Amino acid sequence: MATINVNPKPTYASTNKHVWCPGCGDYGVFAGITKAITDLGLDRSKVAIVSGIGCSSAMPHAFSTYGIHSLHGRLVPVATGLKLANDELTVIGTGGDGDGYGIGVGHLVHAARRNIDMTYVVMNNEIYGLTTGQASPTSFIGAKTKSTPFGSIETPENPLAVAISSGATYVARAFSGEPAHMADMIKNGIQHKGFSIIDVFSPCVTFNNFNTYDWYRSRVYKLEGTGHDASNKIKALEKAIETDTNAWEKVPIGLFYKEDRPTYSSLDMTEKNGPLVKQPMPTKDVVKEIMEEYR
Amino acid sequence: MKNVSIRIAGANGDGVESSGALIMKVASKSGLHVFGYRGYQSIIRGGHVWYQVRLGDEKLYSHGKDIDILIALNQESIKYQKSHLGKNAIVIYDPSKVNTDEIEGKGFRLVKIPLLDIAIKVSGDPIMRNVAAIGATLKFVGIDLEVFKGVVKDMWLRKGEKVVKDNIDIATTAYNYEGVSTVFGINGDGKQRYTMDGNTAFSIGTFAGGCKFYSAYPMTPASGILHWYAAHQNKGVLFKQTEDELAAMNMAVGASVGGVRAMCGTSGGGFSLMVEGLGFAGMVEAPVVVVDSQRTGPSTGLPTKTEQADLLFVMHASQGEFPRIVVAPRSVEECLAIGAEVFNLAERYQCPVLVLLDLYLSERIESIDGFNVDPVTIDRGKLVTSNTTGERFKRYEITEDGISPRGIPGNPGTEFIAPSDEHNEYGDLISDSLSGIDEYVELRRQMHAKRMRKIETMLKNEKIFVPEISDPSAEYFLVTFGSTTEPVEEAAKILSERGMKVGVISFNYIMPMDSDKTRSMLQGKKLIDVECNYTAQLAQVIKTNTGIEIKNRILRYDGEAVTGDDLAESAEEVIKNFKG
Ligand SMILES: Cc1ncc(C[n+]2csc(CCOP(=O)(O)OP(=O)(O)O)c2C)c(N)n1
Ligand code: SF4
Ligand SMILES: [Mg+2]
Numbered sequence: 071m072a073t074i075n076v077n078p079k080p081t082y083a084s085t086n087k088h089v090w091c092p093g094c095g096d097y098g099v100f101a102g103i104t105k106a107i108t109d110l111g112l113d114r115s116k117v118a119i120v121s122g123i124g125c126s127s128a129m130p131h132a133f134s135t136y137g138i139h140s141l142h143g144r145l146v147p148v149a150t151g152l153k154l155a156n157d158e159l160t161v162i163g164t165g166g167d168g169d170g171y172g173i174g175v176g177h178l179v180h181a182a183r184r185n186i187d188m189t190y191v192v193m194n195n196e197i198y199g200l201t202t203g204q205a206s207p208t209s210f211i212g213a214k215t216k217s218t219p220f221g222s223i224e225t226p227e228n229p230l231a232v233a234i235s236s237g238a239t240y241v242a243r244a245f246s247g248e249p250a251h252m253a254d255m256i257k258n259g260i261q262h263k264g265f266s267i268i269d270v271f272s273p274c275v276t277f278n279n280f281n282t283y284d285w286y287r288s289r290v291y292k293l294e295g296t297g298h299d300a301s302n303k304i305k306a307l308e309k310a311i312e313t314d315t316n317a318w319e320k321v322p323i324g325l326f327y328k329e330d331r332p333t334y335s336s337l338d339m340t341e342k343n344g345p346l347v348k349q350p351m352p353t354k355d356v357v358k359e360i361m362e363e364y365r
Numbered sequence: 366m367k368n369v370s371i372r373i374a375g376a377n378g379d380g381v382e383s384s385g386a387l388i389m390k391v392a393s394k395s396g397l398h399v400f401g402y403r404g405y406q407s408i409i410r411g412g413h414v415w416y417q418v419r420l421g422d423e424k425l426y427s428h429g430k431d432i433d434i435l436i437a438l439n440q441e442s443i444k445y446q447k448s449h450l451g452k453n454a455i456v457i458y459d460p461s462k463v464n465t466d467e468i469e470g471k472g473f474r475l476v477k478i479p480l481l482d483i484a485i486k487v488s489g490d491p492i493m494r495n496v497a498a499i500g501a502t503l504k505f506v507g508i509d510l511e512v513f514k515g516v517v518k519d520m521w522l523r524k525g526e527k528v529v530k531d532n533i534d535i536a537t538t539a540y541n542y543e544g545v546s547t548v549f550g551i552n553g554d555g556k557q558r559y560t561m562d563g564n565t566a567f568s569i570g571t572f573a574g575g576c577k578f579y580s581a582y583p584m585t586p587a588s589g590i591l592h593w594y595a596a597h598q599n600k601g602v603l604f605k606q607t608e609d610e611l612a613a614m615n616m617a618v619g620a621s622v623g624g625v626r627a628m629c630g631t632s633g634g635g636f637s638l639m640v641e642g643l644g645f646a647g648m649v650e651a652p653v654v655v656v657d658s659q660r661t662g663p664s665t666g667l668p669t670k671t672e673q674a675d676l677l678f679v680m681h682a683s684q685g686e687f688p689r690i691v692v693a694p695r696s697v698e699e700c701l702a703i704g705a706e707v708f709n710l711a712e713r714y715q716c717p718v719l720v721l722l723d724l725y726l727s728e729r730i731e732s733i734d735g736f737n738v739d740p741v742t743i744d745r746g747k748l749v750t751s752n753t754t755g756e757r758f759k760r761y762e763i764t765e766d767g768i769s770p771r772g773i774p775g776n777p778g779t780e781f782i783a784p785s786d787e788h789n790e791y792g793d794l795i796s797d798s799l800s801g802i803d804e805y806v807e808l809r810r811q812m813h814a815k816r817m818r819k820i821e822t823m824l825k826n827e828k829i830f831v832p833e834i835s836d837p838s839a840e841y842f843l844v845t846f847g848s849t850t851e852p853v854e855e856a857a858k859i860l861s862e863r864g865m866k867v868g869v870i871s872f873n874y875i876m877p878m879d880s881d882k883t884r885s886m887l888q889g890k891k892l893i894d895v896e897c898n899y900t901a902q903l904a905q906v907i908k909t910n911t912g913i914e915i916k917n918r919i920l921r922y923d924g925e926a927v928t929g930d931d932l933a934e935s936a937e938e939v940i941k942n943f944k945g
Contacts, residue, residue: 113777
């Protein structure tokens with residue numbers, strides 16, 4: 071969570087060259103995360119960006135904070151382990167739709183129900199970018215990709231509905247073409263105590279010529295100002311499945327659902343006593359006492 | 366040495382396990398050594414289960430092949446156990462439940478006691494028949510009933526005076542029943558030892574060694590470690606039951622990068638799911654400890670039986686190459702000592718340490734003299750907690766010994782990225798867009814060599830990577846590793862008593878192997894390989910490392926736990942037909 075910044079002028083950007091294609095939606099997400107942590111004035115040594123594998127998962131390298139660039143689909147358990155080791159860290163997950171909704175979707179369900187205090191930004195481009203354009207779990211029926219040259223025949227996954235029903239306590243959607251709004255969604259997600267997920271439409275300009283910036287721009291509308299009650303789980307689910315029932319005519323972005331529920335670390339009997347990494351190792355007396363139980 | 370093997374047999378739900386545990390407790394209190402092993406199945410009720418408890422006046426190394434006393438709680442116990450009865454075995458049974466026709470006239474001492482009747486008359490509770498059987502058993506062994514009374518008071522007083530009195534009355538009635546007499550007369554030395562199984566010992570060892578994070582998904586026979594850590598969360602460790610072993614492994618890596626001593630554990634099937642994460646730990650140089658308590662494979666195999674067939678698997682699991690340490694503790698006592706040391710090795714060399722247990726070690730119960738925690742030290746290796754140089758921190762700095770400074774997220778100045786992709790000294794990628802460019806071809810070579818150099822460093826700095834030899838002047842040597850070591854030592858002892866000169870060469874740390882020292886130890890000796898798998902995996906590893914081929918072999922893969930007397934028989938046979 072937000073820690074007091076000790077560095078008056080933090081620079082969160084690394085000196086690494088960005089790896090994304092010109093125009094890739096992931097640049098917008100980089101800008102959005104940067105704005106969110108800048109606005110919050112986080113100490114960069116207290117921020118860890120954890121990713122999986124994919125174009126989007128190159129994100130940690132764009133920052134000068136701590137980071138783990140983990141395995142395809144394992145972002146969430148790696149981030150969970152890191153957060154459980156040190157609850158003082160602001161842990162931000164950054165990955166793709168294939169990574170988080172395909173190969174790693176099992177972990178999403180469990181991190182959500184556990185309410186791990188992390189912010190998970192999924193760059194959803196409805197395609198596998200890094201592996202040069204195969205269908206992803208969010209690809210539309212009919213989508214022509216390298217793995218579905220005759221059109222996809224699978225119903226796309228609805229990640230927001232999965233997240234809400236699994237117990238995520240902050241569920242939002244954003245669009246790379248709306249950077250200021252996205253930064254707000256991420257910032258609020260970081261400030262939220264609990265499992266926050268922000269599904270970001272982040273167009274792949276190289277391998278997905280269907281879900282383009284223009285395609286989204288003509289469809290998205292902001293939930294803010296529509297009177298949507300983000301504390302109502304049923305309404306949130308209704309909004310989440312709106313695109314399933316209106317053939318993506320209108321696509322809501324913004325905060326779908328927010329709930330205050332104790333985080334995993336606040337309930338765990340060990341973590342309750344402060345960050346694990348700062349807790350002392352057991353004394354020899356404790357070990358001796360335990361040994362006596364077996365005499 | 367005097368010793369007796371007692372087997373309690375019945376169905377699941379008959380109290381077989383608690384009876385075995387009670388006998389061991391009483392024996393241990395009277396200063397006897399104990400060794401317990403459970404034969405069970407993956408069902409919760411019914412089936413045929415047994416618990417073998419061996420008691421002796423010296424240290425015991427296995428549960429013993431032949432049964433000296435059988436407590437037969439049902440008819441199946443006669444049917445399935447008769448082939449295991451030793452010469453002159455005593456069979457305790459209740460004639461209202463069990464018919465002994467099929468073992469009549471074979472020289473066994475059949476002791477008829479109305480166990481159920483005694484139990485119901487005193488307490489009204491039929492399950493108390495086990496207490497009657499235990500009472501009779503104690504008399505046969507020669508353990509004073511006073512010791513039993515003390516144990517029962519300790520255990521049951523919180524349930525009230527009546528429970529204690531019932532237990533004592535029932536046991537006393539059977540103790541003094543006609544036909545029950547002291548046969549073995551084994552006397553304890555009065556020393557109060559510790560009794561525990563391998564999983565418990567390994568848990569306590571790692572706990573003492575500073576393990577603060579244990580993530581696991583339930584799987585026999587590793588679940589004992591899970592249960593131990595779950596029960597000791599109030600002692601400052603974080604236990605996490607995960608959704609699967611992928612999560613268990615990757616959480617442990619996350620926690621380890623986060624700076625805490627982290628471990629995950631499973632059996633072979635779960636370890637299969639952990640493999641990609643293991644390679645990740647190797648690449649980001651995360652000091653994690655991974656436990657594989659093996660069971661009979663392949664696939665789901667025999668979930669409640671033992672084997673040592675994952676050795677080559679854990680040595681080679683994952684794509685690519687990276688340094689790792691593989692260790693197979695050889696006894697319950699060593700589970701404590703090695704448990705206390707594995708994190709020092711993991712952090713010193715910043716690499717995964719793989720611990721190979723198996724069902725026979727995880728679940729065998731042994732008496733041990735103790736665990737000396739005072740000399741246990743914590744060495745966190747090249748851990749760096751701050752960096753004020755103003756320079757960017759080189760988490761993966763290329764060093765002569767291959768070990769780089771390690772920072773921890775949260776501390777200022779040591780920011781880095783831990784990437785599963787190949788990277789430079791800072792943790793920046795040199796994979797996708799840079800690979801193949803001359804400068805980065807060279808950098809990849811250097812980074813990989815840096816990691817791999819840690820193997821030479823550990824071989825140079827540590828003295829643990831050689832086997833132990835028991836009796837260098839022997840004529841034959843039984844070569845083994847891990848859980849099979851103690852039964853092998855017992856076999857060697859039995860053979861020596863029969864006039865053969867047999868020693869033991871046993872491995873705990875198997876990878877890396879100090880080839881030169883190991884070769885000079887093995888060279889020119891008459892070796893017999895003993896292990897629990899089909900393909901002689903240890904012998905293969907020895908050959909690869911030393912060039913020495915062990916042609917004489919005793920290989921077991923029936924799932925059952927080996928015993929000293931049983932291995933002695935096989936070894937005698939091999940020695941008779943020794944292939945030069
Ligand atoms: C276990 C495993 N399987 C497959 C891959 C190959 N792979 C790398 S990235 C990727 C898909 C990436 O898609 P996504 O997560 O949507 O990220 P994007 O590139 O679109 O941002 C795949 C299949 C891998 N690295 N690891
Ligand atoms: S391939 Fe697509 S997702 Fe990957 S960097 Fe290029 S535009 Fe972005
Ligand atoms: Mg994608």
